[in-house]
Amino acid sequence: MVPVRAATLSDLDTVVTLRLALLHEAHESPVYGRLRTDVVRLARQLYRAQLESPSELTLLAELDGAVIGILRCVEANGHPLLEPDRYAYVSSVYVVPSARRKGVVRALLGRATQWCRDRELDEMRLHSAAASSTANATWDALGFTVVEHLRVCRVPPRPSKRPAAEQATAGVGKPGQRATATRTAARAPVER
Numbered sequence: 375m376v377p378v379r380a381a382t383l384s385d386l387d388t389v390v391t392l393r394l395a396l397l398h399e400a401h402e403s404p405v406y407g408r409l410r411t412d413v414v415r416l417a418r419q420l421y422r423a424q425l426e427s428p429s430e431l432t433l434l435a436e437l438d439g440a441v442i443g444i445l446r447c448v449e450a451n452g453h454p455l456l457e458p459d460r461y462a463y464v465s466s467v468y469v470v471p472s473a474r475r476k477g478v479v480r481a482l483l484g485r486a487t488q489w490c491r492d493r494e495l496d497e498m499r500l501h502s503a504a505a506s507s508t509a510n511a512t513w514d515a516l517g518f519t520v521v522e523h524l525r526v527c528r529v530p531p532r533p534s535k536r537p538a539a540e541q542a543t544a545g546v547g548k549p550g551q552r553a554t555a556t557r558t559a560a561r562a563p564v565e566r
């Protein structure tokens with residue numbers, strides 16, 4: 375069995391490396407492929423906070439002193455009208471290419487299952503890339519069934535009668551330009 379341990383803050387560099395490798399590998403995904411330019415700085419901030427959070431656990435698999443795989447599980451609230459009231463959300467699952475098909479994710483998930491039992495969580499959920507045959511085969515083999523599809527539709531820009539140059543001087547963004555206004559929005563648990 376591949377040894378698995380809980381990550382600590384001292385593993386931050388490794389966690390950033392593995393989780394960004396996962397994101398880079400998903401570069402063709404409509405959800406995970408659009409990385410921000412300052413992704414490394416943001417990743418360090420985000421992953422540090424996650425490593426410090428008492429409601430989640432990042433697991434690392436090691437072989438010969440090297441970290442070869444990662445899996446994160448978060449205690450998440452269920453829908454207020456539905457059972458279960460809490461479940462484990464699994465994310466950030468990545469095994470370095472040279473260590474694949476050796477039971478690494480099986481071992482990480484085994485440890486995550488223990489964590490669920492310790493917290494009296496009786497369900498695990500995750501999002502996975504629909505187009506990845508490897509991810510599909512893995513989650514099928516490990517007992518995760520598909521119960522929903524995440525559908526994505528890009529909202530086309532608002533049609534405008536004025537020419538683009540005139541819009542820019544009026545302070546309205548050009549087509550494709552990112553809005554700068556800060557708004558509060560609910561965060562759905564779709565995460566790598």
Ligand SMILES: CC(C)(COP(=O)(O)OP(=O)(O)OC[C@H]1O[C@@H](n2cnc3c(N)ncnc32)[C@H](O)[C@@H]1OP(=O)(O)O)[C@@H](O)C(=O)NCCC(=O)NCCS
Pocket residue numbers: 396399467468469470473474475476477478479480481501502503506507508509511512513515516
């Ligand atoms: C998906 C991934 C995490 C699997 O990790 P792994 O350590 O290689 O998986 P395991 O060796 O524990 O395999 C568990 C089972 O999954 C299935 N499986 C894994 N990889 C597979 C593949 N390439 N083709 C077919 N089945 C596969 C097998 O049934 C396997 O059991 P077996 O080897 O006894 O037949 C790894 O390939 C990876 O990191 N891929 C890139 C990132 C990614 O897709 N992450 C998942 C995001 S949702």
